[in-house]
Amino acid sequence: MELPPLSDDQAAAWDRIAAILCDSGIDTVRGEAADREDENDRVLAVTGKAGSGKTMLLAGLVDAVREAGADLVSGDYERRKRDRRTLAVLAPTNKAASVLRTRGVPATTIHRIIYTPVYDPEYERIAEWLAGDGDRPTVEGLDDAALDRAKRVYDETTSVPGALAAAGLRGSDFITGWKRREAPLDIGFVDEASMLDDKQYEDLREIFPTLVLFGDPAQLAPVNQSGRMIFDRFEGDDKLNLSRIHRQEADNPILDLAHALSDDQVDFYRFEQMIEDAAAKDPRVVMASRVDSDLMARSPVLVWRNATRIRLIRAFRQAHGADETQMIPGEPLICDGLELPLKHRKRRIDLEARGLIKGAQVIYLGPGKKPGFSRLHVVGAPDPLVSVSSIVKIESPDSDEPFLPFAARMGAAFLHGSAVTIHKAQGSQWDDVQVFGPDLYAASRAGRLEAGQPLWKRLAYVAVTRAVTRLIWVRRYALGKPQHPLGTNDLTSQPAPLELSGER
Numbered sequence: 001m002e003l004p005p006l007s008d009d010q011a012a013a014w015d016r017i018a019a020i021l022c023d024s025g026i027d028t029v030r031g032e033a034a035d036r037e038d039e040n041d042r043v044l045a046v047t048g049k050a051g052s053g054k055t056m057l058l059a060g061l062v063d064a065v066r067e068a069g070a071d072l073v074s075g076d077y078e079r080r081k082r083d084r085r086t087l088a089v090l091a092p093t094n095k096a097a098s099v100l101r102t103r104g105v106p107a108t109t110i111h112r113i114i115y116t117p118v119y120d121p122e123y124e125r126i127a128e129w130l131a132g133d134g135d136r137p138t139v140e141g142l143d144d145a146a147l148d149r150a151k152r153v154y155d156e157t158t159s160v161p162g163a164l165a166a167a168g169l170r171g172s173d174f175i176t177g178w179k180r181r182e183a184p185l186d187i188g189f190v191d192e193a194s195m196l197d198d199k200q201y202e203d204l205r206e207i208f209p210t211l212v213l214f215g216d217p218a219q220l221a222p223v224n225q226s227g228r229m230i231f232d233r234f235e236g237d238d239k240l241n242l243s244r245i246h247r248q249e250a251d252n253p254i255l256d257l258a259h260a261l262s263d264d265q266v267d268f269y270r271f272e273q274m275i276e277d278a279a280a281k282d283p284r285v286v287m288a289s290r291v292d293s294d295l296m297a298r299s300p301v302l303v304w305r306n307a308t309r310i311r312l313i314r315a316f317r318q319a320h321g322a323d324e325t326q327m328i329p330g331e332p333l334i335c336d337g338l339e340l341p342l343k344h345r346k347r348r349i350d351l352e353a354r355g356l357i358k359g360a361q362v363i364y365l366g367p368g369k370k371p372g373f374s375r376l377h378v379v380g381a382p383d384p385l386v387s388v389s390s391i392v393k394i395e396s397p398d399s400d401e402p403f404l405p406f407a408a409r410m411g412a413a414f415l416h417g418s419a420v421t422i423h424k425a426q427g428s429q430w431d432d433v434q435v436f437g438p439d440l441y442a443a444s445r446a447g448r449l450e451a452g453q454p455l456w457k458r459l460a461y462v463a464v465t466r467a468v469t470r471l472i473w474v475r476r477y478a479l480g481k482p483q484h485p486l487g488t489n490d491l492t493s494q495p496a497p498l499e500l501s502g503e504r
Contacts, residue, residue: 048242098380
């Protein structure tokens, strides 16, 4: 294949990864995939700051491995060809996987690979036909036009659930449950690997004999790892660093600001002045006097302190006319985990596999048909509409106990998502990002260090690099009046929502 234009360090990383793949039987130069002759582990890490070309390298390697003959494992449905080599492209969160998919990289979540769907036998015949492993089936209730629609969608997206949805089926029609993967897979590429904790890493090592991790060492480490990242265990040829900012990103003022944080001479005051200077020259950087409450509905304000997050959420809800008796369609939420007893393990697997994992971003659409249920749009999920028993917690700065507009006995728990901590935002990206400057100033005054670096600089780096097209630095502790009412018309239309029960 014709390689994309690579810098010297990208080319060196490509050659090293290609050699690892060749050792396992995938020859990206000849475009051939032979049987794996052994199960020896082959694991390495590719690190680099924002703009160093990690995603470009990842995308090129995905194309090369697929052109060599490896099948893509999506987590939706797997072909039953034991003699074929496979590749899975993974991210820790739905949002991170969605960011990759928008860039043309077919990614899924780690959780969706660890847990696989169990298809109803009748509808599995359709999946086998779509994947090229069976004849066109005859299925009661589906005419030729429906099957033709399914085939067209599958050819465009390679998504079996998407194709079956186009035929008029819901996930609950063809997926009867979920099970933890028993057999190992083959090759795994993992993006945003700075977010991995030890348990996730060990799970991946059990599944993939060949594993390549891509991540940014300048980001924040997982909160339970004391500033340590998975990358710290790699050394020598097994740890490849991309140090050069790629040519396509050379004129990006957002990345210029992010990389300026590595200068020991840049303190908080100097950094904020650099933001102001950049804003005067380029519309992609904005110095704002107050938070944009309209933007908070889809792109949360990024803060350091939890108390700031709670105050901004209350101000947002008050500005939009929400009270403590209801939720307004269009309000953003963040999944805070699943509150289910052990006996409901299957329900937990079902909810998580459909996108409701901790940290998932959702938009409230309205109450469900059953008491305690909410209809939700799961941001970044392949099939985003669900209806689930909900425990929604709206925190208040005046009370230790949150207000609960929805409080089912068990189900998915949610916090409000109009403001989030920078730690929780890691792995996500938005076109426009608001960073709450007063909190970063407070972090700089605290004088804390993480892994030898001032904490405020790590926080600022992560916050700034969440912005794809526009960075808005909020200088003062103030909230602007909304110009538009909350709504859901901007969300992509999808099939009817799935009813995912969290209780009997």
